[in-house]
Amino acid sequence: MKTVHAGLAAARALLPGRGDYSGLRASWRSDLVAGLTVGIVALPLALAFGVSSGAGAASGLITAVVAGLVAAVFGGSHVQVSGPTGAMVVVLAPVIAAHGLGALAAVSVLAGLIVLAAGALKLGRVVTFLPWPVIEGFTVGIAAIIFLQQVPAALATDGGDSTNAVLAAVHAAGAVNAAGAGWVSTGASLGIVAVVAAVMVLAPKIHPRLPGSLVAIVLASVIAEVFALPVARIGALPTSLPAPALPVLNMEILSALVGPAATIAALAAIESLLSARVASSISDTGAYDADRELFGQGLASIASGFFGGMPATGAIARTAVNIRSGGRTRAAAITHALVLLAVVYLATSVVSRIPLAALAGVLMVTAARMVSLPTLRAVIGSTRADTIVFFVTAVITVSFDLIEAVEIGIVVAAFFALRSLVRSSGVHREEIPGPIMDGDEHIALFRLDGALFFGAAERVLERVTDIRNVDVVILRMSQLQILDATGARVITDIIQALERRGITVLIKGIQDRHLHLATKVGVIESLRHHKHLFSDLPAAVEHARSHVSRAAAARTAQTATERKKTEP
Template sequence: MKTALFRPKLVTVLGEGYSASLFRADAIAGLTVAIVALPLAMALGIASGASPDKGLVTAVIAGFLISALGGSRVQVGGPTGAFVVVIFNVIAKHGYDGLLIATLLAGVILILAGALRLGQMIKYIPHPVVTGFTAGIAVIIASSQVKDFLGLAVDKVPADFIPKWQVYFGAMSTVSVATVAVGAGSLAIIIALRRLAPRLPGFLIAVVVSAVAVAVLKLPVDTIGSRFPDIPAGLPMPSLPEVSLAKINDVLPSAFTIAFLAGIEALLSAVVADGMAGTRHRSNQELIGQGVANLGSALFGGLPGTGAIARTATNIRSGAKTPVAGIMHAVFLLLFSLFATDLMAYVPMAALAAILFMVAWGMSEYKRFLALLRMPNGDRAVLLLTFGLTVLVDLTVAIGVGVTVASLLFMARMAEAVEVDTSGKIDPDLDSEDMHQRDTLPAGVEVFRINGPFFFGVAGELLDTLRRVGASPKSIILRMRLVPLLDASGVQALEEFVGQARVSGSKVILSGVQPQPRSMLERVHLGSASGKVFYAADYASAQAMAISLLDDKYGQGRSVPAV
């Protein structure tokens, strides 16, 4: 049983039997994702301070190995926006060889983390910290593309946020109308297609239309060919960079940052994939797969890679069933890089900037960011502090400070939540309720009790519990009388729990909710008037309500009687 935790999902799938119909579905999904990933990989390679071919190499090598050796059935990997800031800074300080060494070290760190079973550690990263640093990275990525989007005549753009914008404002007189038109047109195409025809590859269509327009109209616009005149076709031969103890010592902090980001994003993406596809990933094997993928990418001269949430979601929506879909995505990208390199030279830089604006917008998670701003002052402070430090100081500092402040805040909340009872009385119903809570449950009703503060360290357990139930019950009772505290990550887990239950046709009843958790749930529109959940004063009332729901006394989404 323990060895199964370290078995790649591809091995499991092939052991179950792989048919021609499964391959057909996986191949179609792989081609769809490859079409989406092609312009994105080039854009991320350029934004990282490297070149478009480096992004493609990463998408091919890391994408192949993540799917072949990872712990998720439908995860798709490659270069992502989260790495842009780190890669850019490493290349600026240590050169491209320094980045390759850092990526190799990060691969080793990820393999060790998986072998030591640290895959579950992601649940200890508070939600405001994750949202704060991803939103901060989104701002940095968008800022880095202003030059190419506006066609500014700037030789070198500073890496730091404030100096960068000082240079931009100083060069506003050099804005190119043609470049802005191409960038704005590409952005308009992507946004329009997302709203009107979301199944079409908006990124690729925008790139093709803009490239044709620039070539036909002979617009004076910077392109990949003018910026990178010697793009190699296919993959380079694998080789090791020149390694020394001094270089290892210099890039080791960056290696830990890359490993941390790769692990966080990969496991977050795997969790999202589980929710969409109804699967369950192996977190430790996923880390090992990510580690091997980064080793492979570095050997071929590529960038760091990890699981990509948007590409994974596209993979699932396109009908992917197994890791073969991710492997086929890498194969198709390899074919594109072998036979379409000459065409890539016509792609305008402004079109790639438009793509990265959309990537940054997706990373910002503005709805979640705004929802966290409605949380109590402590969660709001952690969010804004992490966000500000990410943009203005450093990503590593932002994460370290964010986690530390969130931990101190949690300890303060726990101290406030503890009450000392001097009456000497005990709750006479506690043990009897626990012993007999399932005795009178009818078929189709499931019950769980949450005992103690529901915070970022235990929030993931609730979603795992729902996946372990198996067949979806008609009603799920969550007993929360013993939950004195609910933080932002706990609220997020409850939101996802309710969402997954609704998709499965299950109605959720919250029993005995205390004032602080109830107030937190109302902030995110999960109160008694939301129609999304049912509230019961105690367990007996919850049972009666569950029986009524079996008879469809209350319809899904209707107003719930106040209790």
């Protein structure tokens, strides 16, 4: 019965409640203003990310509306704003290129189910194990890919068949030379990109809350219309939300898309939780629920797939705008989705005339802003190991695969952490405390420090067992912080090796948290006598001296016996 109640309580924790809007009565005005502001900022980004992914501007807009609304209601953060993001575009574009636009709904639903299951299984805190250099390298790599993905649109040329952003950008740049009459179109596109970039850079200097991306889009569109520039436009957009439809899922589709869906799900979980964590740190609206955030983001991607949209994640840029604009409750993110919904029904004819080059300019500036120079200097100036982890993650992100980049970055970071832990651990021979007594030279006192685990165990074994001309070895374990099964087994091997040579081993100060493991692995059993386990050093030294005295007496007696045998 208790299990049933616990299960029901866990399920209720993942669902919306009245507490989600506890501060709405006091903050509804600022929430509405913040939602309107975020909606204005999100419009060009939603369109741009949809185009850049290959799904189309309509898909980006639908994702921002549907996923933004669902994630706002069901997510675990009060101020998170969700929708299409640059990281998702990076991983989604190759999937659409390989499997076609028809796979979009299926991969969105599959990825959403995986993220939803992760939330139900309470895996939300896993993201806290990601090292900082890995996160920053991942972010820089994504920014580079987003920027490079816009090169074909900015040059009004074709990026070729490659799904690699670097190769596509190189192909697009090479295609300019063969464009011939297309130089006019290329020049017009580059001009629009320059206008957009200039407006987005200057707008915050004029007024902090001026929506630079929207102003830039409007200005670029007006210029393109007035001068009839030969540039590609977004094209026709739906004037209403499409009817929801179940995606086609059969064994063939599942086998082809389960891998990409898992990759998208992992990316969605990582980005959403990182965004929620940052939002929690820069606002005073309370902590976020990591498991509920995954649950809500999973539902958002599923709902987006039903309407023909893309997988969604939490968007740190839009979330930050929401917080800075006064957003305090989920009503702000809900308002943002409703503002974009109004665009779908009221302004698609105007939006359809936006030049694709303008969207490319928005994303290029957005990508540049993702890279924080102070953060880069902090990472690169920290340690050599962290610098290597950062660059490895960034390079692999750009060159190969996002999730592989995170995995390899974690492995490299773990390697350096392990090496550092090995270096911090060790074994040191100490002087016996107190006045020196006869026979103390036959006692070796070793202090085990730091961590004794599989990475450092062999070095400790060699250091201790190489000891010579001693009768007793005292192992001080009170300073040992980490002990694993391999380390405990090495201590057992040390004791057995020394005892075989007639050297008595005493253990002093084994911690209670290590005692169970040491007993299981055989450390205590390997001691010559159960009284060779001590809790304080003076008692261990006194006992060692008694062993040395007996050993000295035995050696004296043996010498006398051998002398008598040699006498005539």
